[in-house]
Amino acid sequence: MALYEASLRVRHECPYRSISERYPDLTIREWPLSDCQVLEISSEETPTEELLAEIDELGTVLHESTDDDGYHVVTQSCLCSLEESIVDRFEAHNCLYQSPTIYRQGWEHYTVVAFDEADVRSLLAELREDxxxxLLSKTSIAEKQVPHSMLAPVDRLFDDVTDRQLAALQLALESGYYEQPRxxxxxxxxxxxxxxRSTYEEHLRKAENKLLSNAGQFLRLVTATTSTNPLRSEQPASVDQRAD
Structure with missing residues (x-):
């Protein structure tokens, strides 16, 4: 099965279009989490007071530094303005979004991976409507070549896992329940x-099931690049084949 990795840039009204247009040397990288987003903002130029004030308005500053490479800051903010995310459109067309999103000079840069080239075409057609x-590049990924961008976003793996289920899972992991021997x-x-015990086991099993279900699309992506199943033995040769 062939995989396709597509890189595209999008221009429309978004929370960071204005600031990236007004500061052309600014680069913003966005990693969405379950209830917030982390922004890595860098600039080769010394930031002005106006830029620093705008960055403060984006969210809580987690890290800030200035060195020979320029200005660098990491912030965290809520996702309240991103309810109708373009990522939802990616998923509707069976395309896996690979973070981070990069904002530069008024453009949003995305990378997606699809199992079918037709899914990429249909996604682009819908996006062009508004x-x-x-489309910057579209690459067919060869068999046995897992793309570098196939790291699953951590927050996606823990979708719908409750706090009690997470606590049950963490206790089991830290106590050696998953080691061999246990x-x-x-x-x-x-x-x-x-x-x-029955309640604890229910929390643990539900956490395990949700993790496996959430990881399923990424597991499918990795195994799609493998031509053979190592758990299945090759069929024995027929009598006629052995005679040859």
Whole structure:
């Protein structure tokens, strides 16, 4: 099965278009998380007071530095302005979004991976209906070549996993439940909590199931580049073939 990696840039009204247009040397990289986004902002020039004030308005500053390479800052902000995200359109066309999104000079730069070239074409056709689109590259990924951008966004893996399920999973992991041989049992794990064994096991199993379900699309992506299944033995040769 062939995979396709497409890089495109999009111009439309978005939260960071204005600032990236007014400061052409500015580069903004965005990593969306479950309830917020992390922005890495860099500039080769010394920032003006006006730029610093605008960056402060984007969110909470987590890191800030200035050196020979220029100005660098990391901020965290809410996703309240991104409810109708373009990422939703990617998913509707079976295209996997690969973060980060890069904003520069008024353009948003995205990379997506698809299992079918037709999905890329249909995605581009829909996007062109209401915004400017430039397809920068479209590459067919050869068999056994897993693209460098196939790192699954961490927040996607934990979608819909509740706090109690996460706590059950963390306790099991830290206690050696998943080691071989196991260093603990479900009974011992439950005794470290305030819930019954059956309740703890339910939390743990639901967490495991959700993690595997969320990772399924990325597992499919990786195995799509493998031509053979290592768990299936090759069919034995027929009598006629052995005779040859």
């Amino acid at each position: 915004r400017d689109i430039d 260093r603990t049992s479900l009974r011992d794990l439950a005794e470290q909590t305030s819930v019954a």
